Amino acid sequence: MIGIVGYGVHIPRYRIKAEEIARIWGDEGGADGLGIIEKSVPGMDEDAATLAVEASRNAIRRCGVDPKRINAIFVGSESHPYAVKPTATIVAEAVGSTPHLTAVDMQFACKAGTTAIQCCMGMCSSGMIEYGLGVGTDTSQGRPGDALEYSAGAGAAAFVIGRDKIIAEIEGTCSYTTDTPDFWRRPGMDFPSHGGRFTGEPAYFKHTISASKELMEKLGLKPGDFDYAVFHQPNGKFPLQVAKMLKIDPSKIKQGLLTPLIGNTYSAASLIGLASVLDVAKPGNRILLTSFGSGAGSDSFSIVVTDRILELRGKNRSVFQYIGEKEYLDYGLYVKQRRKLKSL
């Protein structure tokens, strides 16, 4: 049996309201279609590496695994602080897993975190490693005035994967990947480019739906077999549409749909959603998790919660406690904090 041994998140303390961004661009009601109320903003001294360290420390503290027994660390992000110099080495050192481990950074827009978990699963199953740590972390940026500015948030989620003392079994995973040019960022560019409306139908929906259906077919499961579902959430609306298309009751995605409150945390988005579900799920509950990364691909997982989850509950701050600890920024402070002016 392979699964989740421990999990942890980190969400920065700062928020900016969508209406404050809309005020700057004279875009009254501009964010309404996105279903985003406010988004998280990293502190001046936070980046994808520091978020990853905080989330990983939470995950390891929660389950009590000796960090020296974590033999692989994979960090998925599209905002690694260095172009060359792995975030995974910083995480490995900070959690105390060095030096006897393998570590590498991954990038696949918003889905590198779930792919990190798949890599850990493979290495644990084969016996190459005892425990693996898969992390999704991002402090993504949207061009000022672009629709992405309303949604690009910051956060991280980390999962310890192993074969024993698991709190949730991963009973299956599969992926769906194509070359789809919906969103990209060239080297040296501060902000990404995207295909506007093209990002929806052929990209997000096609991959998310295809991976989810393929997983259900592979495991012989029906939409009704799942107690919770978490989808990648570039905005507050897309996951609701996916649930409808897959005939999954919208009430099952509520606990894991956090973009309206923290924005799209990219590589962490579906994983923070999963953590939020694990905060409340009961033993025996089955969770569908499907990520999406532009470019494009989706990883889908079926996860069944075990009795052990009750032993770990309350050992860490919950996702909603993180969401509740907040301080609002106006657009001026936001520009300073995100260094959106070149002179900063």
Added chain:
Amino acid sequence: MSPANLGLPLTWRRIPERYGLIGSECENCKTNYFPVRKMCPKCRRKGKMREVKFSGKGKVYSYTVIYSPPTGFELDAPYAMGIIELAEGPKLTAQIVDSDPKDVKIGTPVEMIFRKIQEDGYEGLIHYGFKFKVVR
């Protein structure tokens, strides 16, 4: 090596203390020290030092608010600098961030967090390590 990179060996040597709050304990008199010490100033040659990892819990011993920051910290200002007394005894100096300034008082409980301390411009190294935040 550019002038900014001359400090690389020192930065590298300090990674264990800055990332993990690694200090020393004298097994003879049970006094804790931060950062690591090779000799116990109380016990001298009788002392026996071993490395310890501190919990990251502590309280504000004293603090000040910096409005005129040194080079490299201009964007952080205004910010609180504190002398933190760790639960295990040693005191250290660190920034107190992510906290409401009115909550930062002498005796306030704080905990270690992992943050970016400084960047050597746009091309140089990024220095990471501990800061502290008020525990609610």
